[in-house]
Amino acid sequence: MAIVQFENVTLRKKDEKNNEVTILSDLSFSVEAGTVFALAGPSGSGKSSALRLINRLDDCSSGNIYIDGKEIRAWDVRDLRNKVGFMFQEAALFEGTVMENVLYGLCIRGLRKCEHEPTALELLKQVGLSPELLHRNVESLSGGQKQRVNLARTLALNPDIILMDEPTSSLDPAATRTIENLIQELNAQGRTFIVVSHSLEQIERLASACVVLDAGRKVFAGSTRELFAAREITNLLINGKEDGDD
Amino acid sequence: MTEISTFQVLLSLVFVAGALYFSRLFKVKMGKDIVVSAVRAFVQLLAIGYVLDFVFGLDSPLWVVLMIAIMAGVAAYNSGKRGAKVKNSYLISSIAIFFTTFVTILVLSGFGIIPFEAQYIIPVSGMVIGNVMNGASLALMRLDDELKSNRVRVEAALSLGAAPIQAAAPALKKAVVTSMVPVVDRAKVVGIVSLPGGMSGMILAGASPLAAVKFQIVIMYMLLGSPFLTVAIVNLLAYRQYFNRQRQLVLGPGN
Numbered sequence A: 001m002a003i004v005q006f007e008n009v010t011l012r013k014k015d016e017k018n019n020e021v022t023i024l025s026d027l028s029f030s031v032e033a034g035t036v037f038a039l040a041g042p043s044g045s046g047k048s049s050a051l052r053l054i055n056r057l058d059d060c061s062s063g064n065i066y067i068d069g070k071e072i073r074a075w076d077v078r079d080l081r082n083k084v085g086f087m088f089q090e091a092a093l094f095e096g097t098v099m100e101n102v103l104y105g106l107c108i109r110g111l112r113k114c115e116h117e118p119t120a121l122e123l124l125k126q127v128g129l130s131p132e133l134l135h136r137n138v139e140s141l142s143g144g145q146k147q148r149v150n151l152a153r154t155l156a157l158n159p160d161i162i163l164m165d166e167p168t169s170s171l172d173p174a175a176t177r178t179i180e181n182l183i184q185e186l187n188a189q190g191r192t193f194i195v196v197s198h199s200l201e202q203i204e205r206l207a208s209a210c211v212v213l214d215a216g217r218k219v220f221a222g223s224t225r226e227l228f229a230a231r232e233i234t235n236l237l238i239n240g241k242e243d244g245d246d
Numbered sequence B: 001m002t003e004i005s006t007f008q009v010l011l012s013l014v015f016v017a018g019a020l021y022f023s024r025l026f027k028v029k030m031g032k033d034i035v036v037s038a039v040r041a042f043v044q045l046l047a048i049g050y051v052l053d054f055v056f057g058l059d060s061p062l063w064v065v066l067m068i069a070i071m072a073g074v075a076a077y078n079s080g081k082r083g084a085k086v087k088n089s090y091l092i093s094s095i096a097i098f099f100t101t102f103v104t105i106l107v108l109s110g111f112g113i114i115p116f117e118a119q120y121i122i123p124v125s126g127m128v129i130g131n132v133m134n135g136a137s138l139a140l141m142r143l144d145d146e147l148k149s150n151r152v153r154v155e156a157a158l159s160l161g162a163a164p165i166q167a168a169a170p171a172l173k174k175a176v177v178t179s180m181v182p183v184v185d186r187a188k189v190v191g192i193v194s195l196p197g198g199m200s201g202m203i204l205a206g207a208s209p210l211a212a213v214k215f216q217i218v219i220m221y222m223l224l225g226s227p228f229l230t231v232a233i234v235n236l237l238a239y240r241q242y243f244n245r246q247r248q249l250v251l252g253p254g255n
């Protein structure tokens, strides 16, 4: 069953000169529940913009987005954001300690005390972080640790769908591996992942299906196996343009 | 207080001449600015002198209110313009400045600290308004800056289920702090580094220094408290301009 479905989605925004620019054009695709789905494309192709729509950080200009079969605008935005977690590209962590960050979502909802250590420790365990980090200031963490705190913060609300915007783009290969393993583990527990990536290797390791964007248009949708058969698309992802010669 | 003759006022132009001389000497090309501000000060103060003389003479509360409204309006316009990046900035600064002025005067006259008479109400209102105007401008500018530069964090908070006020809380906190620092700093050095104008005026006018000091303490506390009220109102109205019902951060074109 499709858990996320885009139907002829167009997104227009105004640039600083107040001109309309089309960021996504007539985009349709669907994501099956329980899968890892990749959103790929060269830089500036509209991947982050598409991801933001799924969390309703923006509204599309035309078309429909269905989450669990229900049009996104029919959802109470609070329920939607409980169901759909968003892990931002930059480790958009809040100033403060690891605990303050991982408990944020629960704390603002009044579900847990903001200093409920057992819950925080449980979350750190889920992302493989040492309990000693609990009271550390997030500033002092490594990039990989920050991204794991970022993931733990998203996991705290136990979302069914997790959106990730280039989760490993600033990480070294070892830290990348850790995050990818976590995605696989959490996926095995039944969560759906939509991961923005421009690494073919990563898509191959993680995703079963993917959509490729170029300048806001869909240029490919299908299984990962089909993706690797489409040379012009893989060239686009490697070189950032379709013909592949520089 | 000894009355100054018009001739003596003209004599004080020697200070302006000095300023002009030094600006020449250091080739800083401020001559035009100096002349313009000297002329403006002269014209504006003379005009306000006549206006106040007129209003005090009328002894009518309506005129007093009108006078204060004009001062507050000008201040609100100025802040609104400085903070124009915030939607509805003019409305926000007006609400904050009018309300703060009203409350402050109410408290001061309610406690009987100043009599409800034009010659007290108007200058005290002037002090309040001049003082909170900066607070309102700073709060508007800082909040816009904080929300824009912390955009990812604000949106991360929203996506974690935060309500707008929760997502904006760190930005609000920083906006309050940065707009209040000058006010609090000034209160710290008062009497040591600076003798406030009101107190100097009273002493010059022949009041005993202790009477002047008592009055100045009240004024100082008022000047410390009133910008907090303005900044709080500005912040609480301004952050709302950045969010919609769908709990989205709306930063306008180009963002």
Ligand SMILES: Nc1ncnc2c1ncn2[C@@H]1O[C@H](COP(=O)(O)OP(=O)(O)O)[C@@H](O)[C@H]1O
Pocket (backbone or CB within 6 Å): A013, A014, A015, A016, A021, A023, A041, A042, A043, A044, A045, A046, A047, A048, A049, A050, B253, B254, B255
């Ligand atoms: N508010 C905006 N106004 C104008 N253009 C924008 C705005 N937001 C994003 N864009 C443009 O939309 C395109 C897609 O951006 P984005 O979704 O961030 O791409 P990606 O994540 O694939 O790199 C880019 O060309 C970007 O410059």
Ligand SMILES: [Mg+2]
Pocket (backbone or CB within 6 Å): A047, A048, A049, A089, A165
């Ligand atoms: Mg992006």
